[in-house]
Structure formats: C-alpha cells, structure tokens
Amino acid sequence: MKTIHTQNLIIGFGKAGKTLAADLSKHGQEVILVEQNTEMYGGTCINIGCIPSKKLLVEGAKRSLENDKTSVFQAAMSAKNGLIPKLRTANFAKLDNLDNVQVIHAKAHFKDDKTVILQSDNDKTEVSAERIFINTGADSNRLDVAGADGKRxxxxxxxxxxxxxxxxxxxxxxxxxxxxxxxxxxxxxxxxxxxxxxxxxxxxxxxxxxxxxxxxxxxxxxxxxxxxxxxxxxxxxxxxxxxxxxxxxxxxxxxxxxGRHANTQGLALEQAGIQTDNRGFIQTDNYLRVKGKDHIWAMGDVAGSPMFTYISLDDYRIVREQLFGQGMRSRDDRTIFPTTTFTEPPLSQIGMTETAALKAGRQVKVLKMKAEAIPKAKVLGQTDGLLKAIVDKDSDEILGVTLFCAEAHEMINLFKMAMDNHIPASYLKNQIFTHPTMSEGLNDLFA
The missing domain is CATH 3.50.50.60 (FAD/NAD(P)-binding domain)
Structure with a gap:
C-alpha cells in the first residue's frame, strides 16, 4: 500500500465538494477528490436528481398531446440519456484538467481523523491530509417489508x-x-x-x-x-x-x-471520532466543522443540510469564508430560502405558511388569488393553482409566500431578495412588471 500526503482531501464529487476543489486549486492548494462511483461525477443533482428528473418532465410536457405515450416515454428517456453523460463528463474534466487537483476513483474509509484509506479495484492508498471535507450526500430510504427487493x-x-x-x-x-x-x-x-x-x-x-x-x-x-x-x-x-x-x-x-438518509456507509466515521445524530447525519457546528475536529468539515446532505443543490453550494460558501475570508458566514445566516416542487403547475414557497405564522402568534393579513386571474396563465393555458402571501398586519413585512402556479419556480426567487432586504408588501403592490407575465399577477396579489 502506497502512502501520500495532501493539503486537502475531499470525499464525494457533489456540488459543494467539486466547487471547493476548484476554489482551492485557484488559490494554489493541492487537492485530492475521491469519488467511488464514476456515474456520480458532478453529484446527485446532475446524475440522479434535479437535472434528469426535470429533463424528463420537460420532454413529457413538450409532447403531452401525443397519443402514443410509449413513444413519448422513449423519446424523453433518450433525450435525458443524451444529456446526462455530457454533463457528467464536463464536470469531471473541469476538475481533472486543473493542475492542483487529482480525481481518484476509489472507496474511502477513515483510518483515523487525519488518515483515509482509498480502495480501488486494483490499488490501495493511504492518504494523510491536513484538511478533510466530507461531501458524500444522501440516499433513498429502503422499505423494510417482505418483497421489497423485488424486480419491480x-x-x-x-x-x-x-x-x-x-x-x-x-x-x-x-x-x-x-x-x-x-x-x-x-x-x-x-x-x-x-x-x-x-x-x-x-x-x-x-x-x-x-x-x-x-x-x-x-x-x-x-x-x-x-x-x-x-x-x-x-x-x-x-x-x-x-x-x-x-x-x-x-x-x-x-x-x-x-425519505432519505445520510450516505456514510463504509466511511468508518467512528475510527476518526466523527459523531452522527440519530438520523445518521454528521454532527457539525454552524460553520460545518465536524464537532471536536477543527480540520474536518461536512457539507451538503450528509451534514444534515436541507437537501437541495443550492444549499450544498451555500455550504461551500460557508467553508470558503473560513479558508479564504473573514470566517463570519454560518448556517445562522441562512434564515429563509425558496423551494420548488416541480409539479404541474410548480409549487414554490419561501418563509412562513399561514398555519406557521398563526402558530407563532403573528397577527397577519392573508393575501390570496387564483392563478386563473392572471392573463399570462390564460395565454399559457395553465390556469390551475393559487398565489398566497402572508403579511404582518403592523409592519407590512412579508412573512411568507406560496406560489402554486405556472412559472412559480422563477417568480419565487424575487422574494428571497425582497424578504432579506425587508421590502414591504406595499412595494410589490406598486412594482412595475412587464406584460404579459405571471409576475405581474403580484400587483393584484399584494393589492
């Protein structure tokens, strides 16, 4: 078994890990990034999550009026299968082409808190690292019932x-x-x-x-x-x-x-003294440092962060600030963020629901309208859904927004900026939006 030393070892080729590797390289630091599955270069989102699922949804919608659904299915799968390998290859090349980054295909497990064993088909390498970053993601929960391993x-x-x-x-x-x-x-x-x-x-x-x-x-x-x-x-x-x-x-x-669980099987975390919570997620402080281990970080799903690619990217920002900035950014800064479920129409949200606001004792105005009232919804032929905003009665502060309508996944991002900067609800009422768009419906919602 050969032994090597590196400044930075990243376990897992997810969003946070790959972005951090490129940043460390830019700062002249050497990086080893290890990924056990060659089909996962780029992480969950690109390979088995957001991108392939949305590609299938889009391709299905394009041909929704066709009667031959088998043909629609096959065409959608073909389009998806044509896209994902290209993205995976591009993600691998972006890092593999960097002088300071070495990508290794191997399984990793801890020997101790500063040493990781990399096991590939034909080779075993002991890596000692000054800093270690765990970015191994999450996996689907299995159903523990008879026949759950069936072929269908x-x-x-x-x-x-x-x-x-x-x-x-x-x-x-x-x-x-x-x-x-x-x-x-x-x-x-x-x-x-x-x-x-x-x-x-x-x-x-x-x-x-x-x-x-x-x-x-x-x-x-x-x-x-x-x-x-x-x-x-x-x-x-x-x-x-x-x-x-x-x-x-x-x-x-x-x-x-x-549901999903932390993907830590086989890492031998206990040999490094790395603790997990009762759901298996690695325990960290608000700066994503593993508890009791100032040289080890966990990022993304495996750290118990909300399971979204853009949150994994934000985890990278928290770590980057410790390495190259003032180190002030933490999970505490991530108070609200938008989410979208890509149904038809999309369901997008940020902040409090009406139920949550009332439970918190807030005095609120509930603003609501049907999606069909927006001219662009009629143009699109997508009139299902509703728009809803929760506003503090006294301060006019926007507490939460639910957009269940066409193009909600784009519109919801406006409210991250509005709420972070305490823009009052009345501002949205009088904002000038282009026409015809779904966004102009916000004039009526906040009126």
Whole structure:
C-alpha cells in the first residue's frame, strides 16, 4: 500500500465538494477528490436528481398531446440519456484538467481523523491530509417489508432510467418527490396511484394549498389514497401485488419514496471520532466543522443540510469564508430560502405558511388569488393553482409566500431578495412588471 500526503482531501464529487476543489486549486492548494462511483461525477443533482428528473418532465410536457405515450416515454428517456453523460463528463474534466487537483476513483474509509484509506479495484492508498471535507450526500430510504427487493420495486434513481413505460405505477409515499414522479409518469400515460401512510395530505402545507394540489391530481386522474400502510410485495410473472392495510393493488412498477438518509456507509466515521445524530447525519457546528475536529468539515446532505443543490453550494460558501475570508458566514445566516416542487403547475414557497405564522402568534393579513386571474396563465393555458402571501398586519413585512402556479419556480426567487432586504408588501403592490407575465399577477396579489 502506497502512502501520500495532501493539503486537502475531499470525499464525494457533489456540488459543494467539486466547487471547493476548484476554489482551492485557484488559490494554489493541492487537492485530492475521491469519488467511488464514476456515474456520480458532478453529484446527485446532475446524475440522479434535479437535472434528469426535470429533463424528463420537460420532454413529457413538450409532447403531452401525443397519443402514443410509449413513444413519448422513449423519446424523453433518450433525450435525458443524451444529456446526462455530457454533463457528467464536463464536470469531471473541469476538475481533472486543473493542475492542483487529482480525481481518484476509489472507496474511502477513515483510518483515523487525519488518515483515509482509498480502495480501488486494483490499488490501495493511504492518504494523510491536513484538511478533510466530507461531501458524500444522501440516499433513498429502503422499505423494510417482505418483497421489497423485488424486480419491480424501484427507488428514485432507478425510476429515472426505466427501459419500459409501466402501465400501472404505484408510488409508496405521499411527499414531494412522489408528486414530481406522479406528474412525470402521468405525462407518459401511466396509471398512477399514490399510497400515503399519513392521514393528512401534505401536512406541512396550508389546507387550501393541499386541497388545490389534490384537486389537480384528481383532475389528472392521479389517485391518492390516504392512511395507507404497505406491508409487502408479492411478485408474479407479469405484475406485482402491493399488499396494504386497505387491500391489494396491482402494479407494473413501484416507486418507493419514503425519505432519505445520510450516505456514510463504509466511511468508518467512528475510527476518526466523527459523531452522527440519530438520523445518521454528521454532527457539525454552524460553520460545518465536524464537532471536536477543527480540520474536518461536512457539507451538503450528509451534514444534515436541507437537501437541495443550492444549499450544498451555500455550504461551500460557508467553508470558503473560513479558508479564504473573514470566517463570519454560518448556517445562522441562512434564515429563509425558496423551494420548488416541480409539479404541474410548480409549487414554490419561501418563509412562513399561514398555519406557521398563526402558530407563532403573528397577527397577519392573508393575501390570496387564483392563478386563473392572471392573463399570462390564460395565454399559457395553465390556469390551475393559487398565489398566497402572508403579511404582518403592523409592519407590512412579508412573512411568507406560496406560489402554486405556472412559472412559480422563477417568480419565487424575487422574494428571497425582497424578504432579506425587508421590502414591504406595499412595494410589490406598486412594482412595475412587464406584460404579459405571471409576475405581474403580484400587483393584484399584494393589492
């Protein structure tokens, strides 16, 4: 076994890790970046998350009026399969071409808190590092029931690369990932049923928003069954039986979407004295330093950060400020940020919901309008949904915004800047927007 030394060792080729590697190189520092899976150069988003899923959604929407759904499905998968390898290759090249960066394909595990063993197919290397950054992401939770390893039971990664369009798709789990896949495969002509073990549909949402989502799902003939527990899968020659507390369902494919866990298996964190919480995420301080280890950081999903690529990028910024700045930036600065679930229409949010604001004892004005009232929605032929803002009665401060409408994923970013800079709701009422756009609907919402 050979032994090498480096200034910086990054474990995992995700958003935070790859961006940090390039920055360290720019500052003349040597970096080893290790990734165990050559199909994951660039991280979850590019390979098995945001980009392939949105590409499939877009391709399905382009051909939504076509009757041959098998052809639509195959064309969408072909377009996605043409794009992702190019992005992966480009991400690898950006780092591999840098003089100070060495990308190694290997599995990593800690020997101690300053030494990591890299194991590849034909080689083993002991790396001692002055600084270590863990950026290994998260993975789908597995369902612990009989038959869960069946050939028709899939998780999100596999659902993005099916070779055949399922006629009947059962989705186990009623969360946001489930919704995106439900809309996606409905575009491909699948019969979609969501089995949700909760008594309340989308419990984090205000009821008017959840009810509008449920109405749209029903209008598209996506079936949602509440208070449903799955206790097994029975595989047959041409279908799989999903056994539940409310009877059996027949499926050609099953998506299990019941949350995610930290991807730390095999890292031997205990040998470095690295502690995890009760959900398996690495424990860090607000500067992302591993507790008790000032030379080790965790970034992105594995650090328990919200599971979004742009939050992983922000984790990189927190670490960068410690290495090359004043070191003042921390997780505490990340008070609010926008999110989007890419349903049809998209569901985008920032800040408090009405329910959360009232629970916090705030005196609020609730501003709400239907998406169909916006001329651009009629132009687009996308009139489903609603827009909603929560405003403090006394200060006119915007506490939260929910945009469940066409182009919500673009519009919501306005409110990050507005809320960070304490721009009052009245400013939005009188803002000048171009016409015809979905954004001009904000004039009426805040009126």
């Amino acid at each position: 039971v899939f998780y999100s990664t596999e659902m993005l690369s099916l070779t055949e369009r399922p006629k009947r798709l059962i989705i186990v789990g009623g969360g946001y990932i489930s919704l995106e896949f439900a809309f996606m495969y409905k575009q491909f002509g699948s019969e979609v049923t969501i089995l949700d073990n909760s008594e309340t549909f989308l419990p984090r949402e205000d009821r008017d928003v959840a009810e509008e989502m449920l109405r749209i799902l029903n209008s598209k003939k996506i079936n949602v069954v509440q208070n449903m527990n799955v206790h097994g899968f029975v595989e047959h020659a041409h279908e799989t039986v999903v056994q539940t507390t409310q009877g059996d369902f027949l499926a050609d494919a099953i998506l299990v979407a019941v």
